[in-house]
Amino acid sequence: MAINIGIMGYGNLGRGVECAIRQNPDMRLAAVFTRRAPQSISLQTPGVPVLPADQAQSMAGDIDVMILCGGSATDLPVQTPQLARTFHVVDSFDTHANIPAHFDAVDAAAKAGGKVGIISVGWDPGLFSLTRVIAGAILPQGQDYTFWGKGVSQGHSDAIRRVEGVLDARQYTVPVPEALERVRSGENPALTTRQKHTRECFVVAKEGADLARIEHEIKTMPNYFADYDTTVTFISQEEMARDHSGIPHGGFVVRNGVTGLDGQNTHTIETRLRLDSNPEFTSSVLVAYARAAYRLGLQGQSGCRTVLDIAPALLSPLSGEELRAHFV
Amino acid sequence: MAINIGIMGYGNLGRGVECAIRQNPDMRLAAVFTRRAPQSISLQTPGVPVLPADQAQSMAGDIDVMILCGGSATDLPVQTPQLARTFHVVDSFDTHANIPAHFDAVDAAAKAGGKVGIISVGWDPGLFSLTRVIAGAILPQGQDYTFWGKGVSQGHSDAIRRVEGVLDARQYTVPVPEALERVRSGENPALTTRQKHTRECFVVAKEGADLARIEHEIKTMPNYFADYDTTVTFISQEEMARDHSGIPHGGFVVRNGVTGLDGQNTHTIETRLRLDSNPEFTSSVLVAYARAAYRLGLQGQSGCRTVLDIAPALLSPLSGEELRAHFV
Numbered sequence: 001m002a003i004n005i006g007i008m009g010y011g012n013l014g015r016g017v018e019c020a021i022r023q024n025p026d027m028r029l030a031a032v033f034t035r036r037a038p039q040s041i042s043l044q045t046p047g048v049p050v051l052p053a054d055q056a057q058s059m060a061g062d063i064d065v066m067i068l069c070g071g072s073a074t075d076l077p078v079q080t081p082q083l084a085r086t087f088h089v090v091d092s093f094d095t096h097a098n099i100p101a102h103f104d105a106v107d108a109a110a111k112a113g114g115k116v117g118i119i120s121v122g123w124d125p126g127l128f129s130l131t132r133v134i135a136g137a138i139l140p141q142g143q144d145y146t147f148w149g150k151g152v153s154q155g156h157s158d159a160i161r162r163v164e165g166v167l168d169a170r171q172y173t174v175p176v177p178e179a180l181e182r183v184r185s186g187e188n189p190a191l192t193t194r195q196k197h198t199r200e201c202f203v204v205a206k207e208g209a210d211l212a213r214i215e216h217e218i219k220t221m222p223n224y225f226a227d228y229d230t231t232v233t234f235i236s237q238e239e240m241a242r243d244h245s246g247i248p249h250g251g252f253v254v255r256n257g258v259t260g261l262d263g264q265n266t267h268t269i270e271t272r273l274r275l276d277s278n279p280e281f282t283s284s285v286l287v288a289y290a291r292a293a294y295r296l297g298l299q300g301q302s303g304c305r306t307v308l309d310i311a312p313a314l315l316s317p318l319s320g321e322e323l324r325a326h327f328v
Numbered sequence: 329m330a331i332n333i334g335i336m337g338y339g340n341l342g343r344g345v346e347c348a349i350r351q352n353p354d355m356r357l358a359a360v361f362t363r364r365a366p367q368s369i370s371l372q373t374p375g376v377p378v379l380p381a382d383q384a385q386s387m388a389g390d391i392d393v394m395i396l397c398g399g400s401a402t403d404l405p406v407q408t409p410q411l412a413r414t415f416h417v418v419d420s421f422d423t424h425a426n427i428p429a430h431f432d433a434v435d436a437a438a439k440a441g442g443k444v445g446i447i448s449v450g451w452d453p454g455l456f457s458l459t460r461v462i463a464g465a466i467l468p469q470g471q472d473y474t475f476w477g478k479g480v481s482q483g484h485s486d487a488i489r490r491v492e493g494v495l496d497a498r499q500y501t502v503p504v505p506e507a508l509e510r511v512r513s514g515e516n517p518a519l520t521t522r523q524k525h526t527r528e529c530f531v532v533a534k535e536g537a538d539l540a541r542i543e544h545e546i547k548t549m550p551n552y553f554a555d556y557d558t559t560v561t562f563i564s565q566e567e568m569a570r571d572h573s574g575i576p577h578g579g580f581v582v583r584n585g586v587t588g589l590d591g592q593n594t595h596t597i598e599t600r601l602r603l604d605s606n607p608e609f610t611s612s613v614l615v616a617y618a619r620a621a622y623r624l625g626l627q628g629q630s631g632c633r634t635v636l637d638i639a640p641a642l643l644s645p646l647s648g649e650e651l652r653a654h655f656v
Contacts, residue, residue, distance in 0.1 A: 016587065019587060019588055019589050020587065023468045023469050023587075044589050096656070099653070100649065100652050100653050103652055120656050125656045127462070127466075127597070129655055130462075132655050133640050133641065133643065133651060133655050134455070134458075134616075134640050134643060136644065137616040137619070137640075137644045137645070138455075138616050138643070140351045140645075184602075186602065250596075259344065259347060259348065259351075259604075259605060259608040259609060259611070259612055260608055261350075261372050265603075265605040265608050265609075266604050267601070267603045267604060267608075267609050267612075268578075268600070268601065268602040268603075269455075269599075269600075269601055270598075270600040270601075270602075271597075271598070272596070272597075272599075272600065273596065273597055273598075274512075274595065274596040274598075275593075275595045275596075276587075276594050277587060277588065277593040277595075280588055280593050280595075281587060281593075283587070284466045284467060284595075285466050288465040291465070306651075306652060306656050307640075308639065308641040308644075308648075308651055308652075308655070308656065309639050309641050310639055310640075311637050311638055311639045312462050312465075312635075312636045312638075313634075313636040315461065316461050316464065316465045317465070317468075320636075320637070321428065323461060323634075323636055324431055324634060324636075325427070325428050327460045327461050327464070327636070328424070328427050328448050328453045328457045328634050328636065
């Protein structure tokens with residue numbers, strides 16, 4: 001019996017979930033829900049219905065886990081609690097400051113519905129959260145560092161696109177190699193924002209636009225770029241399409257800590273991710289945690305969880321016996 | 329109320345556990361047990377009793393979790409099941425092939441005693457197992473690689489010491505940089521044993537010993553060295569003491585996998601450890617999992633677990649609320 005998965009929202013993340021399900025023989029895509037006109041959407045998987053978002057509740061008997069693929073700003077705070085009354089749910093809510101409130105909302109709804117919700121699933125929050133908590137518990141006398149990139153920041157790319165005279169833009173966040181190497185070598189340096197990351201901007205300008213003015217406006221933009229060493233490179237629309245169409249990302253979490261009676265020994269725990277496609281990787285994480293949500297549901301559990309509450313074995317299609325024999 | 333910890337066995341690992349407990353204010357070292365004469369042992373922590381190993385059972389009321397610090401060959405297969413009837417237990421059993429049998433023995437004993445046992449805790453098995461299982465669940469179409477080192481292999485060092493004419497020896501396992509870089513860049517190369525690791529041996533020879541014969545015997549030793557590129561360097565006893573007294577180790581687990589409809593996107597998940605002291609780091613992992621064992625016990629659970637069965641939040645002294653607010 002396959003686990004029946006529903007996808008709520010069919011953007012980059014939803015398409016990624018669709019692909020990831022095909023890699024997991026114990027899962028089946030039952031339906032995709034959208035707020036757009038369903039007939040305007042063509043899935044990559046034949047024979048799967050595309051339905052209006054507001055009909056989700058009527059599919060209660062056909063879907064075990066609903067994977068929410070909307071945005072954290074306005075979609076997930078409403079949708080995840082709403083759907084958690086009817087389905088096990090998994091989302092990638094990533095507004096760090098609002099995680100406690102979102103958790104409480106999903107927890108109340110999931111408990112009311114007797115369902116399991118797992119929120120903030122992905123890589124940060126997600127896998128990087130696991131490393132921060134596990135490494136912090138193992139090396140309590142230490143410090144951790146998170147570096148992001150090299151990768152595309154959607155929010156920063158959008159900010160550049162709003163500058164007068166800009167046709168298109170792509171912004172890469174890049175860890176400063178020297179800072180990363182100092183941290184990875186076991187040092188615990190105090191690092192400013194500027195010392196940790198640089199921002200590389202590739203910009204297509206309108207013909208005749210004042211390039212010097214655009215560059216200045218980007219580099220001095222508060223919150224987004226003013227605190228960083230920022231480079232701006234003007235390119236053609238063709239170069240943008242050819243060289244910058246991917247959505248790569250990744251990063252590093254490093255914890256350095258000491259052990260021994262006098263803290264004489266130093267240790268470094270590091271997690272590194274290198275991702276060709278940020279949304280597809282996040283989707284793959286969501287699908288693995290959907291399996292965990294389903295299994296917790298089978299155990300009769302209910303309420304909200306984060307990745308920190310999920311035993312790793314629940315993510316794997318393999319049995320405990322298989323895991324112990326081959327993977328421990 | 330602190331968690332009362334007992335230590336069974338006071339070698340490198342036991343001393344490491346003692347140090348790690350001091351870094352965790354929610355824990356207290358209740359007693360150390362040894363098969364040596366207790367009065368021959370002087371702890372680093374004042375006021376803690378050292379008792380004969382066979383008196384452990386009499387301390388049932390004073391110890392919540394017993395951390396076993398013996399060896400996997402003969403100590404743990406006997407001690408862990410024995411003690412799991414009386415205490416929550418945590419061990420670092422690391423004979424991979426025998427983990428299923430050890431699990432079953434501890435599971436039966438722990439269930440009979442209403443206690444929780446967590447076995448094979450450390451970094452490999454342990455943290456590396458977590459990465460293998462989590463990364464495998466997220467990227468099912470992929471391959472993973474484990475590299476060990478640079479670090480001291482105790483078993484290989486001992487093997488060299490048994491060669492006629494050898495006074496002392498230290499063997500380092502070293503990942504081959506080119507192989508590691510190919511894997512880390514996202515390639516999935518087929519790698520032989522020889523292509524993954526080299527073995528560096530530092531040897532103190534008896535005066536007048538036939539160095540060429542010793543070198544030849546080491547390099548051709550089956551199972552230990554014959555399948556590797558091995559270097560042998562003769563040094564003095566002083567150099568051994570000065571340059572090779574540490575017990576560093578570490579390594580890398582890397583999984584490369586693909587996503588997308590046609591597997592067109594590649595991703596790399598990597599965990600790296602760099603450890604000044606292998607036993608002290610392993611001890612720190614044991615202590616974090618002792619906290620988890622205690623908490624599972626409070627929930628009324630019993631039986632054997634591995635690291636794969638433990639939700640990461642159970643390792644941390646922080647509450648769920650604190651973790652969600654600051655670490656997810």
